Amino acid sequence: MxxxxxxxxxxxxxxxxxxIGLLMIIGSFTFWYVLLHKQKKDIIAIAVKYGHxxxxxxxxxxxxxMLTFRREATQQVLENxxxxxxxxxxxxxxxxxxxxxxxxKEDIGSPVDKASIACKGCHLEPEKSPALLxxxxxxxxxxxxxxxxxxxxxxxxxxxxxxxxxxxxIHPKTQxxxxxxxxxxxxxxxxxALFKQGLALTAYVAIFVLAVxxxxxxxxxxIVSKPVSKLAYGMERVSAGDLNYSVPIKxxxxxxxxxxxxxxxxxxLKAARDQGESCARSLEAEVAKKTEEIQRTHAxxxxxxxxxxxxxxxxxxxxxxxNPLTGIVTFAHLLKRSAPPGSATAEDLxxxxxxxxxxxxxxxxxxxFARATPSEKGEININDxxxxxxxxxxxxxxxxxxxxxxxxxxTPFITIGDASQFQxxxxxxxxxxxxAINERGIITVAxxxxxxxxxxxxxxxxxxxxxxxxEEILGKLFEPFFTTKPVGKGTGxxxxxxxxxxxxxxxxxxxxxxxxxxxxFFVRLPLVEGYNI
Amino acid sequence: MKKILxxxxxxxxxxxxxxxxxxxxxxxxxxxxxxxxxELLENEPFNLVLLDLKMPDMDGIEVLxxxxxxxxxxxxxxxxxYSTVETAVKTLKLGAFSYLEKPFTPDTLLETARxxxx
Numbered sequence: 001m002x003x004x005x006x007x008x009x010x011x012x013x014x015x016x017x018x019x020i021g022l023l024m025i026i027g028s029f030t031f032w033y034v035l036l037h038k039q040k041k042d043i044i045a046i047a048v049k050y051g052h053x054x055x056x057x058x059x060x061x062x063x064x065x066m067l068t069f070r071r072e073a074t075q076q077v078l079e080n081x082x083x084x085x086x087x088x089x090x091x092x093x094x095x096x097x098x099x100x101x102x103x104x105k106e107d108i109g110s111p112v113d114k115a116s117i118a119c120k121g122c123h124l125e126p127e128k129s130p131a132l133l134x135x136x137x138x139x140x141x142x143x144x145x146x147x148x149x150x151x152x153x154x155x156x157x158x159x160x161x162x163x164x165x166x167x168x169x170i171h172p173k174t175q176x177x178x179x180x181x182x183x184x185x186x187x188x189x190x191x192x193a194l195f196k197q198g199l200a201l202t203a204y205v206a207i208f209v210l211a212v213x214x215x216x217x218x219x220x221x222x223i224v225s226k227p228v229s230k231l232a233y234g235m236e237r238v239s240a241g242d243l244n245y246s247v248p249i250k251x252x253x254x255x256x257x258x259x260x261x262x263x264x265x266x267x268x269l270k271a272a273r274d275q276g277e278s279c280a281r282s283l284e285a286e287v288a289k290k291t292e293e294i295q296r297t298h299a300x301x302x303x304x305x306x307x308x309x310x311x312x313x314x315x316x317x318x319x320x321x322x323n324p325l326t327g328i329v330t331f332a333h334l335l336k337r338s339a340p341p342g343s344a345t346a347e348d349l350x351x352x353x354x355x356x357x358x359x360x361x362x363x364x365x366x367x368x369f370a371r372a373t374p375s376e377k378g379e380i381n382i383n384d385x386x387x388x389x390x391x392x393x394x395x396x397x398x399x400x401x402x403x404x405x406x407x408x409x410x411t412p413f414i415t416i417g418d419a420s421q422f423q424x425x426x427x428x429x430x431x432x433x434x435x436a437i438n439e440r441g442i443i444t445v446a447x448x449x450x451x452x453x454x455x456x457x458x459x460x461x462x463x464x465x466x467x468x469x470x471e472e473i474l475g476k477l478f479e480p481f482f483t484t485k486p487v488g489k490g491t492g493x494x495x496x497x498x499x500x501x502x503x504x505x506x507x508x509x510x511x512x513x514x515x516x517x518x519x520x521f522f523v524r525l526p527l528v529e530g531y532n533i
Numbered sequence: 534m535k536k537i538l539x540x541x542x543x544x545x546x547x548x549x550x551x552x553x554x555x556x557x558x559x560x561x562x563x564x565x566x567x568x569x570x571x572e573l574l575e576n577e578p579f580n581l582v583l584l585d586l587k588m589p590d591m592d593g594i595e596v597l598x599x600x601x602x603x604x605x606x607x608x609x610x611x612x613x614x615y616s617t618v619e620t621a622v623k624t625l626k627l628g629a630f631s632y633l634e635k636p637f638t639p640d641t642l643l644e645t646a647r648x649x650x651x
Contacts, residue, residue: 329636331552
C-alpha cells in the first residue's frame with residue numbers, strides 16, 4: 001500500500017486515486033462555489049425585498065410628520081429607525097441631492113455623492129443630463145468602512161394629492177418626485193452565516209474527498225494493484241525461466257481471468273518445453289544409438305573387408321602351394337619306399353610327409369575360410385547340429401574330463417545353412433574352450449531365441465570357465481593366422497573361418513571375456529520366418 | 534598295355550604322376566596343355582586321362598568335352614586344386630569317371646587308377 005504513493009508515477013492505483021481526487025476536489029469546489037453564490041444571491045434578494053418594505057415603512061412612518069411639516073418629528077422617526085446591527089443609516093434627500101433628514105444628524109445639509117447609486121440608479125450621467133436609464137437600479141451591495149458587507153436601498157417619494165395640497169405648499173403639483181428615502185443595512189450577519197457555511201462545506205468536501213480517495217485507494221489496491229503486482233512478479237519469475245510458478249489470484253473478475261489465462265499459458269509453455277526437452281533427450285539418445293550402430297557396422301565392415309581380402313590372398317597362395325605340395329608328398333613317398341623300413345631315413349621321410357600333410361590341412365582350412373568351397377544350403381536345426389557336435393566331441397580324448405552343461409531351448413531353431421559348416425564353427429569354439437580350461441572343467445551350451453532389428457535370431461552361447469582373454473586379444477580374435485597357441489599347435493584360422501561362415505549366412509559372432517573368469521562366444525544366426533514365431 | 538595320359542601345366546604334378554604310376558605297370562605320358570594333349574590323343578589312344586581342371590590356355594572342362602566327344606571310351610579323372618561340389622557334379626555329368634583332389638597322396642592316386650581300370 002505504501003509503495004503506491006511512494007512512487008505514484010509507477011503505480012496505476014496512485015495515478016487513478018490522484019486523478020479522481022483532483023476531479024472530486026474541482027467538482028466539489030465548483031458545487032460549493034455555485035451553492036454559496038446562489039445562497040448569497042437569494043439572501044440579497046430577500047434583503048432587498050425587506051429593504052424595500054423598510055423604505056415603505058419609513059415613508060409611511062414619516063408621512064404624517066412630513067405632511068404636517070414637523071421636521072423634528074420626521075428626524076426623530078429616522079433616528080428611531082436606525083439600529084446598530086441592522087439599519088446603519090436612513091436618509092431622506094431631495095432630487096437635487098440635499099439631505100433633509102438622516103438618522104445621523106451630521107449628514108443633514110450635506111450633498112449626496114452624485115457618483116453613488118442614489119443618482120446613478122436612475123440617471124445615465126447625473127452630472128451632465130437628466131437622461132434616465134432604461135431600468136432603474138434601486139439597490140447596491142458594498143463593503144462598509146467597518147469591513148462587513150452592506151446593502152444600500154433607495155426609493156422615491158412620489159408626489160401625491162395630499163402632498164401638493166398640503167398646507168405648507170412646498171411641492172407644486174407638477175413635481176413628480178419629491179425626494180428619496182435611502183437606507184443602509186448591515187449584512188454582517190449574512191457574512192458570518194456565509195462564512196460558517198463555507199467553512200462547513202469546505203470541511204464536508206475535504207472529508208468527502210479524503211474518504212472517497214481512501215476507499216478508492218483501498219479498493220484499487222485490493223482489486224488492481226495487488227493482483228497486477230502478483231501478475232508482474234509471476235511474469236518476472238517465468239521470464240527468469242521458472243515455469244513451475246502459478247500466479248495465486250483466485251478472484252472471478254477480469255484479473256482472475258487474466259491470471260487464469262496466464263497460468264494456463266505457462267502450463268502449456270511448460271508442457272511444450274518439457275516435450276521439447278524430452279524430444280531433444282530422446283533425439284540425443286537416438287543419435288548416440290545410431291552413431292554407435294554406424295561405428296559398429298563400420299568396424300564390422302572393415303573387419304569383413306580385411307578378412308575377405310586376406311581370404312582372397314590366402315586362397316591364391318593355397319592354390320599355388322597345392323602343386324609343389326603334390327611333388328613333396330609324392331617324392332617323399334617314393335624315397336620312403338626305397339629306404340629300409342624303420343631306418344633313420346624312413347623316419348626322416350615320415351617327418352617330411354607329416355609336415356607336408358599339415359600343410360595340406362592348413363590349405364584346406366584357408367580355402368574354407370576364403371569360401372572357395374561353396375556350402376550346401378538347407379534348413380538346419382541348430383539344436384541338432386550342436387548336439388551332434390557335442391556327441392562327436394564327447395568321444396574324443398581331449399574332452400574326456402570336460403562336462404557339458406547344456407541348456408538348449410526345446411523349440412527347433414531352424415536356420416538356413418550348411419550343417420557341416422555349422423558343426424565346424426562349434427568345433428572350433430569347443431576346441432578353443434577345451435584349451436582354455438586345460439581340458440578339465442565345464443563348458444556351458446545354451447540356445448535361445450532373440451530379436452535383433454525386429455528379426456528373429458537364434459543365439460548360441462558357448463561359455464567356458466577358462467583363463468579368459470584380455471581386450472587386445474579379443475580385437476584380433478577373428479583375424480586369420482592370429483593364434484595364442486604355441487607355434488605348430490594352431491593355424492590361427494579356426495575362428496576366422498567360423499566368422500566367415502557365420503557372416504555368409506547373415507549371422508553374427510561375438511565374444512565376451514573376463515581374464516581369469518572365462519570366455520563366452522555368442523553365435524547368432526537368422527531364424528527362418530514362419531518356423532519359430 | 535594300360536596307357537595313361539597326364540595333362541597338367543605344372544611339371545611337378547606331371548612328374549609325380551609319371552614317377553608314381555610308371556613303376557605300377559602303366560605306360561604314362563604327359564602333356565603340359567590341352568592342345569598338346571589332344572595332339573597326343575590323335576596319334577595314339579589312352580585308356581585313362583588325368584586332367585587338371587585349371588590350365589592357362591584351354592580349361593579342363595573344355596578338354597574333357599573334346600575327349601568325351603572324340604574318344605568316348607577313354608576314362609577321364611579330373612585333378613582339381615579346390616574340390617567343389619558344383620564342379621565335381623558338372624564334370625561327372627560331362628562324363629568324367631572321378632576326380633582327385635590336389636595335393637593327392639600316392640595311395641589315393643594309385644587307388645583311383647586301379648578303380649579306373651577295374
